[in-house]
Amino acid sequence: MTEYLLLSAAIFAIGAYGVIARRNLLIVLMSLELMLNGVNIALVAFSRGRVDADPTGQVFVLMVMAVAAAEVAVGLAIVIALFRTRRTLDTNDLHQLNG
Amino acid sequence: MYSAVWLLICFLSFAGVYLSLSAPFLAAIHVLVYTGAILVLFVFVIMLLNLRDEELGEEYPAGTRFLAAGGCTALFTLIAVPIYEAHLPGMPPLPEDGHFGSIESVGNLLFTVYGLPFELVSVLIIVAMFGALVLAKKKLWGPA
Numbered sequence: 346m347t348e349y350l351l352l353s354a355a356i357f358a359i360g361a362y363g364v365i366a367r368r369n370l371l372i373v374l375m376s377l378e379l380m381l382n383g384v385n386i387a388l389v390a391f392s393r394g395r396v397d398a399d400p401t402g403q404v405f406v407l408m409v410m411a412v413a414a415a416e417v418a419v420g421l422a423i424v425i426a427l428f429r430t431r432r433t434l435d436t437n438d439l440h441q442l443n444g
Numbered sequence: 445m446y447s448a449v450w451l452l453i454c455f456l457s458f459a460g461v462y463l464s465l466s467a468p469f470l471a472a473i474h475v476l477v478y479t480g481a482i483l484v485l486f487v488f489v490i491m492l493l494n495l496r497d498e499e500l501g502e503e504y505p506a507g508t509r510f511l512a513a514g515g516c517t518a519l520f521t522l523i524a525v526p527i528y529e530a531h532l533p534g535m536p537p538l539p540e541d542g543h544f545g546s547i548e549s550v551g552n553l554l555f556t557v558y559g560l561p562f563e564l565v566s567v568l569i570i571v572a573m574f575g576a577l578v579l580a581k582k583k584l585w586g587p588a
């Protein structure tokens with residue numbers, strides 16, 4: 346149990362690093378997927394750790410996967426639209442909404 | 445982009461982790477959704493944009509990245525220390541019937557207890573589909 350939770354925390358932290366420290370929008374989206382996967386591993390581990398063998402956690406993971414798929418579809422569409430108008434994927438160049 | 449290939453390897457090993465946690469249905473769905481759909485979408489967009497090096501822009505300087513790495517290491521420690529100190533018990537034995545994590549057990553829950561969220565997911569996916577179409581379309585109004 347402890348090993349799986351540590352793996353999940355490590356993957357979440359690596360994904361957070363990717364989101365914070367990279368400026369390529371595609372890499373940021375990939376790191377977001379990594380963070381979601383880290384949480385998924387924790388959910389499956391807790392589901393397996395229950396004494397009454399209740400797979401509810403796996404249902405939650407299915408929901409998270411559906412949300413991740415929707416998120417990545419919309420995110421990549423935004424990436425395409427942005428690149429078409431601005432010719433860049435650098436997150437620091439995309440500050441039009443900064444006010 | 446090598447990162448997409450490494451992400452593929454990552455996703456496949458996550459499927460292995462799910463298998464070791466006796467969730468075979470979830471492992472199959474994971475491979476289908478992540479490597480079959482999400483990663484293909486990523487590779488497709490990478491090929492479609494066909495980025496040159498100068499369009500990628502500069503990465504942050506090494507100092508900023510070290511700072512971010514330190515912050516994320518702190519985040520990891522913040523999560524990991526309570527996990528260590530909790531002294532969690534090992535995995536309980538699986539029930540004898542071998543149904544845990546099968547399509548049958550997960551599907552039963554999905555269509556009974558979690559029926560409403562399951563249906564709402566379809567609404568979410570429809571909205572995401574239309575949103576992606578509208579966003580990626582070249583011109584919404586007027587002649588194309």
